[in-house]
Amino acid sequence: MKILVAIKRVLDYSVKVRVKTDHSDVDLANAKMSMNPFCEIAVEEAVRLKEAGVASEIIVVSIGSKAVQETIRSAMAMGADRGIWIDSGEAALSPLTIAQLLAKVVQAEQPSVVLLGKQAIDSDDNQTGQMLAALCDYPQATFASKVTIADSKATVVREVDGGLQTLQLALPLVVTTDLRLNEPRYVKLPDIMKAKKKPLDTQTPESLGVSLNNSVKMIKVEPPSERKAGIMVPDVDALINSLKNQAKVL
């Protein structure tokens, strides 16, 4: 059984985000970049499925400039077998375009399971997995906190508002990962060396027959407003009083 994992290179979670002075975008110059944490959970889940003997091959795919090759190599160090880099240059891509590109890879590779992060921590769109499932006409299980695959069926526990929902789905399917699905491992340093030798294939939007019509335009980026200093209240009554009368949230 093949698993395809889509991964995205984003600003590292530990970096303080800065907005460009002209407000055109977030400033990424010299910033530390890493694999999106939800994508990392997706790779980890794929590796666990392989270690459990459920999956036989893990393919990772990432879209972007040359730098995403490093992110693909990180996934290989975690245990992915081969990679596909879709060279889209520096173009800003909307979730729909990403899903269209990924759909072509799904068509070519015919994986039984497609794993994605539920969202990327840069723009937090939370759309790509859902759009991909629609384009491929696959069943989808988003926000997964537990994935079990047996007898050509997937059982996925999803995190939903107010609790958990369990779905049973036919393969092939799309799963997007939530935070509690697993805790990604620290890569063993010698495995990083092995990643160097794993195959990495390059594609382009043209070679996949997808045109990059961007349906989303970014107009302006603003940093969140500074948090104002809090106030100290002597007791619970004063707290309730100020929540009611000053903050007006009760």
Added chain:
Amino acid sequence: MIRDQEILNILLDTIERFVRERLIPLEQEVAESDQIPESIVTEMKALGLFGLSIPEEYGGMGLSMEEEVLATMVIGHTSPAFRSLFATNNGIGSQGIVMDGTSEQKAHYLPQLASGDLIGSFALTEPDSGSDAASLRTQAVRDGNHYILNGTKRYITNAPEAGIFTVMARTDADKKGADGISAFIVERGTAGLTVGSIDKKMGQKGAHTADVIFDNCRVPVSQLIGGREGIGFKTAMKVLDKGRINIAALCVGVSERMLDDALHYALERKQFGKPIADFQLIQAMLADSKAELYAARSMVIDAARRRDAGQDVGTEAACAKLFASEACGRIADRAVQIFGGAGYLAEYGIERFYRDVRLFRIFEGTSQIQQLVIARNMIRAAS
């Protein structure tokens, strides 16, 4: 050897993350208990930290010197006590075997050192022989298929944890200097070898040193490094040349951490109505530290590259160790100063680093010995 920027980035990122998520949160606990938790040691082994510099054919990563110093700098972002545990396996505790060991010695010991199953220690210093290492007195007298070792080694890093010791001892009593010295691999548990109690130190709690005492300790002839007498001091000096570049890299790493902490404190701490980072006298301390740090970093990387290119880096290694360790001491002092009263209190951690880094100007050759080495090489080259 990686020699690939992408793979090197992933390696450094992985180590940085381990340092940030697993080691930094434990700094205070390790300082108080003088012990690195067993679970963390297991994780360090699984990660591969014990085999960074051991050749790939023996299960290590075989990092080039340049790659190794970059890794050391990242590891320096937390208490140096963590590194101390695996540093001897990557450095002084294994390199004697890597550089001059016989193929049997390499095949037997290096894989165990690379995995961390065995801890290696380096025993050169003695009670009466520190800077003047060539005057060491520990004796090794040949007796059939064995050597009989007698003597005491002092301040030996990881002696309480070690499974093997690289021991420099005099095989030729008639030769007083370096030529009479040979290097041996002595296994823990060999009759006649005892390890003293753990030394109480100024800093780096969690990293241990102790005396190692040899009392008619019989060591098989096969344990003579390289199978030849009289080359032990040269082996030790080659090991230390490499070690000095690594200590310099560690100084850079810890300096980066201290300066980063001081900068953040200066941005947060307000006096006279504004962040103290706004005051030019604070800025001068930050700027001097940054400039010295950049110089030290550049020296370390240059020395490492030269060594990778096969050059003799005796002078460069000594320059880098001298400058980086002295700069590290100044940066530690300024960092404490920027913290003000908080800098003197244990809670903020910076006084702990201040004590930890004091060692760097002393071990693997004091600053004065580095000066002597540099000047001696200059004079020799000119005359």
